[in-house]
Each structure stands twice: as C-alpha cells, then as structure tokens.
Amino acid sequence: LAIVLVDARHGVVEQTLRHAAVAALLRVPHVVLAVNKMDLVGYGQREFDRIVADFAERAGGPRPPRFTPVPVSALLGDNVVERSAHMDWYRGPTLLDLLETVPVGAGAADAPVRFPVQYVIRHGDSRYYAGQLASGTLRVGDRVTVHPSGTTSEITAIDALGTPVAAAHAPQSVSVRLADQRDVARGDMLTSGVDVPALTQEVRGAVCHLTDRPLRVGDRVLVRHTTRTVKGIVQDLGGAAELTANDLGRIALRTSRPLALDAYAVSRCTGAFLLIDPADGATLTAGMVDL
Structure with missing residues (x-):
C-alpha cells in the first residue's frame, strides 16, 4: 500500500503525479489519496471532489492506480483515527481504518x-x-x-x-x-520445483534514476541482484539520450555473467536490481525486471 499525500490548498502537482507513477511502476496494488490540510480550505467537499477528479484524470498512465481518497487534517486529527465532525459529507473510512482493513495478497x-x-x-x-x-x-x-x-x-x-x-x-x-x-x-x-527463474545475461526493465549523475548508453556499471553483483553495460535507455535524477525510463543491459531473474510482477526480490557506480560504490538506479 502507498499513501500519496496532497495539500488541499495546491491540489495535484507534478510531485503528486510522480509519486503515483512510482507506485504504479512498483505495482503497488492499493493507493490511498490522502488530501491533507482540509481545515485550510474550510473542509469543503467541492475542493476535495475537484482534487480527486483531477488525480483520477492525470494519474492514469499505462497502469492507472486503483485508489481510495480520504480527506484529512493531520494537524487536528480529522479522519486520521477518528471520524471528523467537520466533514459529515464524507461517508468513507478513516485513514487508520483503511490501513487496518486493506486486503493483502498471498504471502511470499x-x-x-x-x-x-x-x-x-x-x-x-x-x-x-x-x-x-x-x-x-x-x-x-x-x-x-x-x-x-x-x-x-x-x-x-x-x-x-x-x-x-x-x-x-x-x-x-x-x-x-x-x-x-x-x-x-x-x-x-x-x-526447487519446476517453476525456475530465467537464467540470462540480457536484462530489460523499468528504472528510476536516483542520482544527479546522468546514466547514458554505453556506461559500465555494477548490477546488484539479490546477493549477486556482476559487471554490466547499458545498451539502451528506451530511446532516451540519458537519465538524470528522478527520471523514470526503460533500460536494456548486458551483464558479464548470467543472473537468475523473475519478472518484478512475480517477485519483488528476484525481479529487482540496482545499478552501482563501479568507481565509488554509489547507487545510481533502481530497476524492475520485465521478462
């Protein structure tokens, strides 16, 4: 579950959409849109409904998030633990109710x-x-x-x-x-069993670049996957010239030795990887495997 926090005064901003995109990229199954500081907009239903509609329209992307909107005031505790007396127009659960009752999938x-x-x-x-x-x-x-x-x-x-x-x-x-x-x-x-990972030196997936150091085609990196670290070279960035801090993109890598991979949709552990700068060990990029 991910909580995307929105300031009721400013509504949906670029950072809101980026957070929603990251949640979709990580395949987070449940998103809570917490519209905070409702006390500063007079606890108005119109302002809340406008933000919810704006988020639903603009946070679509290839995998639109399934989200539950909740109007809250963290300062005063409205709809955080107890229901708010200031927003009797809201009939949904409190934030805590959502966190305690959200369904979870099968365990690892x-x-x-x-x-x-x-x-x-x-x-x-x-x-x-x-x-x-x-x-x-x-x-x-x-x-x-x-x-x-x-x-x-x-x-x-x-x-x-x-x-x-x-x-x-x-x-x-x-x-x-x-x-x-x-x-x-x-x-x-x-x-164990017949359901085995893919053993390959070709890695493709979605990535989020984490540092101001740009990542470019041809860069040599270390690829860390579970407990295994191998050398790799960036072959493609989905047509982009480079990735800079906070960019979301696509990547194709070739590694020096095979990795036992699952798709990220199957396993968040064996379907994830990090790119490391071989010069100083800094983490550059987080990736999610597609197979």
Whole structure:
C-alpha cells in the first residue's frame, strides 16, 4: 500500500503525479489519496471532489492506480483515527481504518522457492549455505537446483537461529546443508520445483534514476541482484539520450555473467536490481525486471 499525500490548498502537482507513477511502476496494488490540510480550505467537499477528479484524470498512465481518497487534517486529527465532525459529507473510512482493513495478497511463502545464498559457513567437513529465503517454502528432503551452474542436490538440514527445523518459510533467514559438496558460493541461488527463474545475461526493465549523475548508453556499471553483483553495460535507455535524477525510463543491459531473474510482477526480490557506480560504490538506479 502507498499513501500519496496532497495539500488541499495546491491540489495535484507534478510531485503528486510522480509519486503515483512510482507506485504504479512498483505495482503497488492499493493507493490511498490522502488530501491533507482540509481545515485550510474550510473542509469543503467541492475542493476535495475537484482534487480527486483531477488525480483520477492525470494519474492514469499505462497502469492507472486503483485508489481510495480520504480527506484529512493531520494537524487536528480529522479522519486520521477518528471520524471528523467537520466533514459529515464524507461517508468513507478513516485513514487508520483503511490501513487496518486493506486486503493483502498471498504471502511470499506461497510463491516458488528462491533462496539467494548470502554466505557459506564451513563447520568441520560440512558446509551450510546461509541467506534469507526470498520466496517459497524449503523442506528437508527437497530437491534443489543451484543457479547459475544448474547442478542439483537435496536438502539434508535446515538451521534457523541455531535450531534445526524441518521447514523454512519466506522471509526467514536460515542456513541449509546439501547432500553433496557442491560448488556453491555467495550470489548463487537455490530453487526447487519446476517453476525456475530465467537464467540470462540480457536484462530489460523499468528504472528510476536516483542520482544527479546522468546514466547514458554505453556506461559500465555494477548490477546488484539479490546477493549477486556482476559487471554490466547499458545498451539502451528506451530511446532516451540519458537519465538524470528522478527520471523514470526503460533500460536494456548486458551483464558479464548470467543472473537468475523473475519478472518484478512475480517477485519483488528476484525481479529487482540496482545499478552501482563501479568507481565509488554509489547507487545510481533502481530497476524492475520485465521478462
């Protein structure tokens, strides 16, 4: 859920539309349009309705947000926790009511298994592979595939906070032991089942540029995806010459080594990436994978 805040005195401004565009880009399923400072416009329904209509018309884009408008006064608490006596014309829920009752989708534990390896723990002759389970459920006895190598093995033990467990559910942080001494390292990913990620060096998606340093075609960057960091080169910016701070755009990258990708619509963890400046480690761009 995202809350887009609007000043009732100024209505929908460029920043409002940018926030709505970012919410759409991130595929946020629920948007609350909180029209604040209603006390400064006399708690007028006409002003509120005008802002709601303006937002609905101008914040469309390719994926118009599904939004719920709420008139509020944060200063005086109107429609924040308790219903406002000043706006009896408003029959909808308060902001808190919305936050407490908004429906949520299926949890990450119900999704396909994605376990990015963060580090390797050597204990005697055994190796444990530690990380945060990005999605799905892992169980002792499950067959898993290691990406990008494609080798397979079986989980023989799962450890959570020093305690052996039979299963782990996203987003738990655990360490797992495999039946074989496989060559598994930080940045590799374990999956289970037939629903596997796309293994590719070609990355395409939507991006939001985060810094004043422009991003141009031909730039060499580091691509950080889950726990894996590889070199990459920008091949295309959707026809744009460059991206500057706060620009939204499209990108095509080629990486030096394969990445195990899901579409962002499927997984916000394995479908997201960052572009890093190799010179100083600064974060340049946040991206969402399209497949």
